Amino acid sequence: MDRMTSKLTQWIEQENRDPRSARWQAALEEIMSLFIPRLEKGKLTPVNPLQEQDIPIFKSALASVDLSPGLWAAFLPPSAAALILPPADAMEELVRIDSDKPSYKIIIQRPGKESRILCTEISEYAHRPGIDIFQEGALLGSFNYETHEICLEEMTKAVRAHAWEKDKWSREDIIAYTVNWFEKVLSLEQADVSVEEKRSFFHSPTLIQTNRVDALFRLLTAFLNLRFQADPENFTASLPDKIGNGEDRMSACNALAESYLLDLLNTVRSLALLDFKKFTGQEEKKFKTEFTRSVRKLASDLDKMDS
Template sequence: MGKNPMKKKVNKWIKKGKDPRSAHWQAALEATLKLFGPDLEPGRLIPMGPLEDEDLVVFEKALAVVDLSPNVSAAFIPPLLAGKLTPPDTVEELHRISKDAPSYQILISRPGKEIRILSAEISEHATRPGVDLFQSGAFLGNYDFENQSVCLEHLNKIIRAHVWKAEGWTREDHVAYTLNWFEKVTCLNSATVAVEKDFSFFHSPTLIKSNQIDAMFTLMTEDLLKRGKDETDPFGQAVLSMENLKQEGREAPLAAQIIEDGMLQQLNLMRTLDLVKFSDFTNAQSEKFKRGFSETVRYLEGQLA
């Protein structure tokens, strides 16, 4: 049998003069992310395992500030698992929380020829909440903060500086990034979710050769198409229920009505959070909005019905 690839990588790093402690710890972090791999989604912060109520509070705080480019994967690790992911005692500078305190960690990997790992401890119980960075078996540096609040306040800037991919975005990347942002806005019912407006087509419609109103309907369409296939989402459940009733030969709600209800919920959210200033629309924009609404309903009806 061949040598363990991770062990081979560690030996290579050490031969190049990297500190064995940081080399082994990066390997452990990479192995953890590989283990989580099937559950991770590029561009999204994904919780590993079920969350207790107290875990959900921390996750939502992190979700609001962790802004990822579409090629980057991130894992939110609650205490049940994070307690097992502890640096060895020989690496004192990496210890951020006592072993008996609930640890909340975020692991982010930036792909490339040499994977970069960002490891963050964001527990309010941490003695040193902050971020550690690793690449090629080397400990690149860290950021220490006085408490959880300050750590979260700076976390997105660190992510942006060290693991974001800012070049070579495709149209699909801009769509995925913007959709991820809107999903977080919807989940948290908040307009303060972190976003790089120069990369979001909702904020910068020219990224997809569009305009404000068309971009808004594009976002709504992408959101409902995705939710329509999700059996855990109320909109998806309504679509599935309609399909089941039709198959059983029973009277079902009109697809157009289900879609209109979903779109009105989206528009109400945008209005409530002041994401779109509908009151500032000109007469021409209002007419364009009406046409866009009807066209989107018809399109989604063809896709979901």
């Protein structure tokens, strides 16, 4: 809090920022500092449990909001958003919804020396749905939309233009971005999820110096390994113990790995993420080779986990 007070004083007294925008950005940064322990960079995350009526709105936001790997992003349902209001003396354009209406907010923060914050109101009850962009205590700009649907549709453009990191992405960034996109596709069970294809190695394999068959299996194995690491007990519960059951355990690991991989490949096919019918003869051979190699690698990873 002392650090934020010092920053606010600097913005207003030394940099001559409008106190109204400076105080609102300071409040948003302080709020995000409380949320960040529950967030994961590059992923839009609810900060409170969602009620049944919140879920369709969150899913729409999840499909529309395209985040680069270094961004923090919080989805605030009414239970959280109702407590977060612009200061009483805020600029009129910052007041986007009446205090007695259910508010849905998305706050996106780009960390760094010059912290940038985007605060978006997407509630259907908002009289001014839109996005406000702050940096160093200044309101850099606002986007206002006629409806909350249009606001969600246009969010990707605004986020890419005003929040994405401008530096060249590392290989790790590209992989994280692609896996996050795929995770959203699976979660929503739909292919229509915002993605910048020039940043995704699944869509542009040359980003990581590979081809589309190899990119497919790299994506699936990376996704499954993250799943394994997130909940190892769930994946190893049915496996025989390591001691004295080496052959049986490895056989079970292979069967599990093959099952998980086939499930994902069926999803890729059913959602038409990749047209397998257009594979060349050489690609079909490589597909079989990569499938076998991936099963072996995933089985080995499962075997190394404690059961």
